[in-house]
Amino acid sequence: xxxxxxxxxxxxxxxxxxxxxxxxxxxxxxxxxxxxxxxxxxxxxxxxxxxxxxxxxxxxxxxxxxxxxxxxxxxxxxxxxxxxxxxxxxxxxxxxxxxxxxxxxxxxxxxxxxxxxxxxxxxxxxxxxxxxxxxxxxxxxxxxxxxxxxxxxxxxxxxxxxxxxxxxxxxxxxxxxxxxxxxxxxxxxxxxxxxxxxxxxxxxxxxxxxxxxxxxxxxxxxxxxxxxxxxxxxxxxxxxxxxxxxxxxxxxxxxxxxxxxxxxxxxxxxxxxxxxxxxxxxxxxxxxxxxxxxxxxxxxxxxxxxxxxxxxxxxxxxxxxxxxxxxxxxxxxxxxxxxxxxxxxxxxxxxxxxxxxxxxxxxxxxxxxxxxxxxxxxxxxxxxxxxxxxxxxxxxxxxxxxxxxxxxxxxxxxxxxxxxxxxxxxxxxxxxxxxxxxxxxxxxxxxxxxxxx
Numbered sequence: 001x002x003x004x005x006x007x008x009x010x011x012x013x014x015x016x017x018x019x020x021x022x023x024x025x026x027x028x029x030x031x032x033x034x035x036x037x038x039x040x041x042x043x044x045x046x047x048x049x050x051x052x053x054x055x056x057x058x059x060x061x062x063x064x065x066x067x068x069x070x071x072x073x074x075x076x077x078x079x080x081x082x083x084x085x086x087x088x089x090x091x092x093x094x095x096x097x098x099x100x101x102x103x104x105x106x107x108x109x110x111x112x113x114x115x116x117x118x119x120x121x122x123x124x125x126x127x128x129x130x131x132x133x134x135x136x137x138x139x140x141x142x143x144x145x146x147x148x149x150x151x152x153x154x155x156x157x158x159x160x161x162x163x164x165x166x167x168x169x170x171x172x173x174x175x176x177x178x179x180x181x182x183x184x185x186x187x188x189x190x191x192x193x194x195x196x197x198x199x200x201x202x203x204x205x206x207x208x209x210x211x212x213x214x215x216x217x218x219x220x221x222x223x224x225x226x227x228x229x230x231x232x233x234x235x236x237x238x239x240x241x242x243x244x245x246x247x248x249x250x251x252x253x254x255x256x257x258x259x260x261x262x263x264x265x266x267x268x269x270x271x272x273x274x275x276x277x278x279x280x281x282x283x284x285x286x287x288x289x290x291x292x293x294x295x296x297x298x299x300x301x302x303x304x305x306x307x308x309x310x311x312x313x314x315x316x317x318x319x320x321x322x323x324x325x326x327x328x329x330x331x332x333x334x335x336x337x338x339x340x341x342x343x344x345x346x347x348x349x350x351x352x353x354x355x356x357x358x359x360x361x362x363x364x365x366x367x368x369x370x371x372x373x374x375x376x377x378x379x380x381x382x383x384x385x386x387x388x389x390x391x392x393x394x395x396x397x398x399x400x401x402x403x404x405x406x407x408x409x410x411x412x413x414x415x416x417x418x419x420x421x422x423x424x425x426x427x428x429x430x431x432x433x434x435x436x437x438x439x440x441x442x443x444x445x446x447x448x449x450x451x452x453x
Contacts, residue, residue: 001045001052007434008050008060008408014038015055035063035412036405046073049424049431061410062435064422067280067386068306070345072424077348078341085111085340093334100336112343114333120346121304121314124289128299132317135333139279139305140169143242145313145327146301147173147191150240150273152321157239160191161222161272163199165415167249168242168277168303177242180250195233197221199247200259202381207258220262226270235270240301245291248280251415252388254381260295273300273319280386283307284349284425287359287384294383308342310335354425358384361427368436374443378417387421388414389439396446403442409435 014022014037021039038059044052049060049072064070071078093100102111109116118133125131134145151157162168162177169178176191198221200214207215214220222241225231243263247253267274276299281291283304292299301315313327321327333339349355362384369380369389379390391397397417404411414420423435 001047001050001058003047003050004428004430006047006050006058008058008438010057010059010406010408011055013053013057013405015053015057017054021054035401036410038405038410048072048075049427049435057408059408059410060431060435060438062421062423062439063410063412064424066306066412067283067285067422068309070283070285070307070425071348071354072426075348075424075426077352077426078344081111081344082337082340088336091336092331093336094330100334112340112347113336114339117308117310117312117339117343117346118333120343121312124346124350125302125314127293128290128302130299130302130314130316132315132320134313134320134327135335135339136311136313136329137331137335138169138311139277139303140171140174140311141329142279142303142305142311142313143168143177143275143277144171144173145311146242146275146303146315147240148327149301149313149315149319149321150275153273153319154236154239156237158237159193159195159233160239161195161197161225161241163243163247164196165199165247165250165253166242166244166277167247168244169279195225197225199250199253200256201247201253202256205256205258207262210256210258214259215262220259220266222263223266226266228270235272238270238272240273240275241267242275242277243297244277244281245295245297246281246286246383246386248420249414251390251418252381252386252420253415254383255295257295260297264295264297267300268298274298275301275303277303279303279305283345284355284358285384285386285422287355287362289349289355291383291386307345309338309345310342312342349425352426355384357427358425361385361423361429361432362387364429364432365421365423365436368433369440372440376446377443382421385421385423385425385427387423388418389421389443390415390418393417399446400439400442403445404439407438407442409438409442411439 018039022037039054041054102109122131164179167180168174176194198213200212223229227234276292305311376392381388412420
């Protein structure tokens, strides 16, 4: 496949082979959440945003597996090194029982692993003074461990603060922090002591004109909940405040500057650990390595995953438990291939200046969308290549996703009425032009009349 000339070429989706694969998969799979009946054929050509399915359809993927494949498919910057690595068995080891490496010296290892991944994560987090990493399997585990780190640091604490519209994972602990949709939380038991306050999305508001409920009366709901400010919670009993710097599942909601400044000020003033969930927004997606770098906050702990292929809890060494109370996980730090891919991804982002490319290509995409999106688009927003198009109704959003798929473009919904676009971080000008043109055709084809108020 020639990435410089490739275009989507899709017939009826799903095709007959995809239908057979989906049906067979479903015979034994527990019910779960799939956005498209798209089956990637891993034996066929794929490059960058272009991928071939089991029916031979070529699609353009503007989801990057919800950001978990930040460089798209078969990126040579990662694949060349992986191709030199001879597979070993086991590929995952009990990471807290032994270490793994390649060669005699970690500074000149031919293949990066967990040691190099953790070093790279602390380097890109040095602006926040974060110097310690615990690796795990997933984003939910990264956030669970962040909560444990915070509670260990403040053992008498009873409370944690989260924000409306948030999504932090599907484990029981992280579901206690999630406020996106009832379908995620259902009837599951919750961790006690979690308080929720509104998330203030950026609509050009000020503390005086805010209509989200975060700023009200004499100050913010976060500050007003504290006993020194007349509230009911002693700051000494708050283990953490947890925040998505850009809400993902909740609708790609970008925060207002006053909101972020207030969160930063309160957590700093009362010495409350700030956990920042960068599972979807981190690793260069927004044009900075961490989305938090766009705002006036200083994270004490960052939860990362997706683009790393492993989970990572990154924080200051003084917050982490001591040897007696240390964290543990069977495969924590023991995923050879995942750690290598994560380290190579960070290396590629830094070496090829993909933060600048994400910024420029994101600007290009927003301009194209804003110029031609039409009357039924409520908002176009984004930072870097974390982009959102919000529509006037949920049905129209769903129609656009379907029409885009019919034209060979993979997109994803989020929130109630929003489509998220996540092109690879190394997307070219041509690829952004092509993908956005297909998306705008899908918008036009979705029809002029709203079907849901």
